Amino acid sequence: MAHSIASIAAAIGAPFEGDGGLMIEGAAEPASASALHLALATNPKYAEGLKLGHARAALLWPGADWRDLGLTAAIFAPRGRLAMAGLTQALDNGPSIAPGVHPMTAVDPSAVIGEGAAIGPFVSIGAGARIGPGARIASHVSIGARAVIGADALILEGVKIGHDVQIGDRVNLLPGCVIGSDGFSFVTPDVSGVEEIRATLGIRGEIRHQQWHRIHSLGAVVLGDDVEVGANTCIDRGTIRSTSIGNRTKIDNLTHIAHNVSVGEDCLICGMVGLAGSVKVGNRVVLAGQVGVGDNLFVGDDVIAGAASKLMTNTPAGRVVLGYPAIKMDTQIALQKAMRRLPRLSTRLAALEARLGAAPEAEE
Numbered sequence: 001m002a003h004s005i006a007s008i009a010a011a012i013g014a015p016f017e018g019d020g021g022l023m024i025e026g027a028a029e030p031a032s033a034s035a036l037h038l039a040l041a042t043n044p045k046y047a048e049g050l051k052l053g054h055a056r057a058a059l060l061w062p063g064a065d066w067r068d069l070g071l072t073a074a075i076f077a078p079r080g081r082l083a084m085a086g087l088t089q090a091l092d093n094g095p096s097i098a099p100g101v102h103p104m105t106a107v108d109p110s111a112v113i114g115e116g117a118a119i120g121p122f123v124s125i126g127a128g129a130r131i132g133p134g135a136r137i138a139s140h141v142s143i144g145a146r147a148v149i150g151a152d153a154l155i156l157e158g159v160k161i162g163h164d165v166q167i168g169d170r171v172n173l174l175p176g177c178v179i180g181s182d183g184f185s186f187v188t189p190d191v192s193g194v195e196e197i198r199a200t201l202g203i204r205g206e207i208r209h210q211q212w213h214r215i216h217s218l219g220a221v222v223l224g225d226d227v228e229v230g231a232n233t234c235i236d237r238g239t240i241r242s243t244s245i246g247n248r249t250k251i252d253n254l255t256h257i258a259h260n261v262s263v264g265e266d267c268l269i270c271g272m273v274g275l276a277g278s279v280k281v282g283n284r285v286v287l288a289g290q291v292g293v294g295d296n297l298f299v300g301d302d303v304i305a306g307a308a309s310k311l312m313t314n315t316p317a318g319r320v321v322l323g324y325p326a327i328k329m330d331t332q333i334a335l336q337k338a339m340r341r342l343p344r345l346s347t348r349l350a351a352l353e354a355r356l357g358a359a360p361e362a363e364e
Contacts, residue, residue, distance in 0.1 A: 001025070001093065005057050005073045008038065012086030017066060018073030022057055027091060030055065038087070042080030059083060095156065097136045114151065126163065144180065150225065162237060168225035168247070176232040179223065183236040183243075183259025185215040185277065215239060217259060224248070230255060230271070246283065264301070282317065 006020030028037035030049030039055035041047060041064075050058060050069050057073040059080075060066060066074035077083030097118040101107060104121040111125045114133035119125075123137055126145035131137070134152040141155050144163035149155070151169045159173045162180020173179065188210040197204060219238025223245045229235065230253035237243060238260045245251070246265035255273045257263070263275070264283035273287045276295035281287075285299055288307040293299060300317030309326040323332040 002036075003090065005038075005075060008087065008090055009075045011090040012075070012077075012083050014075050014077055014083055014086075016073060016075045018057070018071065020073065022073045024057060027059075027087060028053070028055070030058065033058075038075075040084070040087075042077050042083065059087065094154065095136070095138055097138055102139075108145075132169065138175075147180075162221070164220040165237075166220065166222045166242075168223055168227060170226045171223055172228040174229060174231040174233075174253070177229045178234045179229065180221045180237045181234050183215075183217040183239055183277065185217070185239055185259055186212040187215055188212060219243065219260070221245075224265070227251070233257075236261075252289075258295075270307075 002023040002025050004020060005016050005018070005022045005024070009016035024038045025036045027040055028034070030039040030041045030046050031052040033039040033053040033055035035054050035056050037055055039050055039053055039058035041050055041058045042061055044061060047069060056071060058066070058069070058071055059077055060074045061080070062076050062078050064074065064076070097120050099116070099118045101113060101119045102121040102123070105119050105123040107113065107125045108127040108129065110127045111129040111131070113119070113131045114135060116134045117131050119137045120139040122139050123141045125131065125143045126147065128146040129143050131149045132151035132153060135149050135155070137155045138157045140157055141159045143149065143161045144165065146163055147161050147165045149167050150171060153167060153169065153171045155173045157175045159176065160178045161167070165180040167179070190208065190210070192210050193204065193207065217237040217239055219240055219242040221235050221237050221243045223229070224247035226248045227245050228250045230251055232253055233251055233255040235243060235245070235257045236259040241260065243257065243259060243261050245263045246267065248265055249263055249267040249269070251269045252271040254271050255269055257275045258277040260278040261275050263269070263281040264285065266283055267281060267285045269287050270289040272290045274292045275281070276293060278296045279293050279299070281299045282301035282303065284302045286304045288305060288309070290308040291305045291311070293311045297311060298314045299311065300315055300319065302318045303315050304320045305311060305326060306322035306329060308324070309322050310324040311321065312325040315321060315326070320329045321327060322329040
């Protein structure tokens with residue numbers, strides 16, 4: 001599908017110069033762009049690439065001399081990545097799902113399908129489920145009984161949505177994610193070894209036989225509006241109350257969110273993060289890749305946790321943390337620098353001890 005420079009500029013709210021009627025069919029890196037591409041050169045370091053490609057139009061940094069770069073038109077992006085967000089949205093046609101319900105899909109008679117919904121083949125929709133208007137559901141999706149899907153949601157291939165799950169408007173669920181799996185919650189008839197060492201901080205008494213009994217998950221999962229959940233991520237249902245994810249929060253691939261967790265609004269949770277049971281996360285929190293948060297902990301608003309950090313205590317609002325266990329980032333960096341100096345300091349200490357040890361002999 002072709003788009004004019006003027007229409008793209010309007011869609012991303014950016015100014016343009018030159019031939020606004022010039023049509024492009026996609027975006028490309030400068031060196032590989034053809035005459036039908038909008039070259040992405042939001043930084044002066046990409047200018048050389050424009051000379052290698054054949055683009056007639058480009059997304060440029062403010063103040064760039066587009067004529068000197070040999071272009072016919074240019075769009076200017078004060079904040080390049082933000083412009084990229086708008087541009088990619090404007091150019092993304094999304095998956096091709098035919099309007100209506102595919103004949104090879106199983107819809108319970110009591111389910112309600114909203115106006116304009118598009119549902120692909122091999123989808124299963126349970127009793128009493130409600131699909132919002134304009135929702136798009138790709139093939140091999142399973143939607144449990146009484147689940148609610150909001151308007152304009154996009155649910156991609158192989159997603160599994162459990163019974164009673166509630167999903168907001170414009171939610172984007174990537175392939176293979178599971179929303180509403182059972183929580184991992186078990187108990188022993190007597191005090192277990194795990195309970196014992198939590199109370200004693202590692203001191204064990206008599207080691208006894210123990211047998212685990214499941215605590216069933218009676219709650220569900222609630223996703224707010226504009227939430228995104230990555231591929232093969234699992235969000236467990238709550239034990240009594242529902243696990244909840246706030247509006248506009250984005251969750252990456254291969255993430256696990258356990259039972260009873262509450263995540264606030266506008267959070268960014270990156271790949272392979274693990275949130276243990278009953279964790280409470282505030283608003284605008286960023287958890288980088290492989291961050292782990294221990295059960296029943298609180299992570300305050302605006303916390304940023306660096307990659308692979310392990311949060312083992314409550315983290316106050318606004319704190320930036322790093323490491324295992326996670327501590328303030330500046331302290332962690334200072335510790336790492338000190339650790340790298342240890343071999344050199346050890347060598348210097350050994351030399352100093354040798355000198356001090358030899359001194360009395362020299363006096364004799």
